[in-house]
Amino acid sequence: MKRIFSGVQPTQNVHLGNYLGAIRNWVRLQDDYDCIFCIVDLHAITVWQEPASLKAQTREVAAAYLAAGIDPKRCIIFNQSQVPAHAELAWIFNCVARLGWLNRMTQFKEKAGKHRENASVGLYAYPNLMAADILAYKGTHVPVGEDQKQHLELARDIAQKFNNDFGVNYFPLPEPLILGPATRVMSLRDGAKKMSKSDESDYSRINLTDDADLIRLKIRKAKTDPHPLPGPEILTDAAAQDARPEAMNLLGIYAALADRPPEAVLEEFAGSEFSRFKDVLADLMVATVGKIGREMRRLQQDPAEIDGVLRRGIEAARAISDPIMREVHDIVGFLRP
Ligand code: AQP
Numbered sequence: 001m002k003r004i005f006s007g008v009q010p011t012q013n014v015h016l017g018n019y020l021g022a023i024r025n026w027v028r029l030q031d032d033y034d035c036i037f038c039i040v041d042l043h044a045i046t047v048w049q050e051p052a053s054l055k056a057q058t059r060e061v062a063a064a065y066l067a068a069g070i071d072p073k074r075c076i077i078f079n080q081s082q083v084p085a086h087a088e089l090a091w092i093f094n095c096v097a098r099l100g101w102l103n104r105m106t107q108f109k110e111k112a113g114k115h116r117e118n119a120s121v122g123l124y125a126y127p128n129l130m131a132a133d134i135l136a137y138k139g140t141h142v143p144v145g146e147d148q149k150q151h152l153e154l155a156r157d158i159a160q161k162f163n164n165d166f167g168v169n170y171f172p173l174p175e176p177l178i179l180g181p182a183t184r185v186m187s188l189r190d191g192a193k194k195m196s197k198s199d200e201s202d203y204s205r206i207n208l209t210d211d212a213d214l215i216r217l218k219i220r221k222a223k224t225d226p227h228p229l230p231g232p233e234i235l236t237d238a239a240a241q242d243a244r245p246e247a248m249n250l251l252g253i254y255a256a257l258a259d260r261p262p263e264a265v266l267e268e269f270a271g272s273e274f275s276r277f278k279d280v281l282a283d284l285m286v287a288t289v290g291k292i293g294r295e296m297r298r299l300q301q302d303p304a305e306i307d308g309v310l311r312r313g314i315e316a317a318r319a320i321s322d323p324i325m326r327e328v329h330d331i332v333g334f335l336r337p
Helices: 016-029 051-068 085-094 099-103 106-118 121-135 146-166 212-221 232-236 238-243 245-258 262-269 274-300 303-332
Strands: 003-008 034-039 076-079 141-143 175-177
Touching: 003 016, 003 051, 003 121, 016 034, 016 051, 016 141, 016 245, 016 274, 034 051, 034 303, 051 076, 051 274, 051 303, 076 303, 085 121, 085 146, 085 303, 099 121, 099 146, 106 121, 106 146, 121 146, 141 146, 212 274, 232 238, 232 262, 238 245, 245 262, 245 274, 274 303
Parallel strands: 003 034, 003 141, 034 076, 141 175
Antiparallel strands: none
16 A cells, blocks of 8 residues: 655745645645645744644645645545654654764754754754654655655665664655656745745745735736746756746746646747736636635634544544554553553
8 A cells, every 4th residue: 555644834824835846746646645644733843833823824734735625535634743653753763863864964954054053953853753754654655845855765764774673674665756847936036045934025925825916916026037038948958047047937837837848838938028927827826826725715714624624634643653653662662551
């Protein structure tokens, strides 16, 4: 059986990058895999989260999953903190993983930045928790973006070392699931930075809950360059692409939302002015993302519906992870009197 685990952190507003880079791909996987989609609130608190906002942010991510088309009858949707296996297995993995392995993780270096001494221990040990997320369900496949590949490698190393240390063949080595060319959505204000929940400028991102007027305004204000749109030849010229990151970003977003190959989009718009292209992009975004946002707003007005989905997901997740944790206790040698 192939089992997928993946998640989004309820850190702030869910945005177009989370949708195109993750959630939309998951919708396409639910027919072929046994899918577990988590709202990873334990990961979220590795950086400060206002307790008063965290619950609403958690429901917002759940609403995004549902509105985007993840079917709670076929997939397990729940929030991480409510299934004890995650924190418990992460602790065991803290004792399996080596300091040297974590020291090599580039995402910690990027996120902690210059304030390394002041970063939480949780942020440092984040990859061990991610390994626990996957292995608490014996997950076999993880849809990963470029930024998570190193963490998945570490999860494989942890599974392998656990199996070696205890002389068992217990945990599978989870495989990355590469889903065609990755859509990495960049900031609308700076094509060199990824679109991110934590960017101070709300104009850098399209939140899934933005209404039609705000989507149009943000696209109109998105940074571009003074040249007309390039033709398909730019796709084989890395230097030309590097020189026009904002143009390439808007083209990539359009191609992803239209579900068309970038070549076809470039052929259609080669030589057009950005003002015209932005109108077409905004129309497409209102039709696609705007629809998801409307459904999210409807769901968010009825927290009982979201909470019901999460409660059923928590039960289903525990039904899988509780027996696995009992076996792990036996393997590690914990007494269960
Ligand atoms: N800009 C992006 N383009 C493509 N994919 C993206 N993802 C995030 N940003 C982009 C993918 O979304 C999934 C969930 O991400 P996350 O919530 O775990 O956190 P993150 O990657 O740290 O996302 P943010 O928005 O940048 O959050 P903050 O600002 O809180 O750090 C992942 O699969 C990720 O690849």
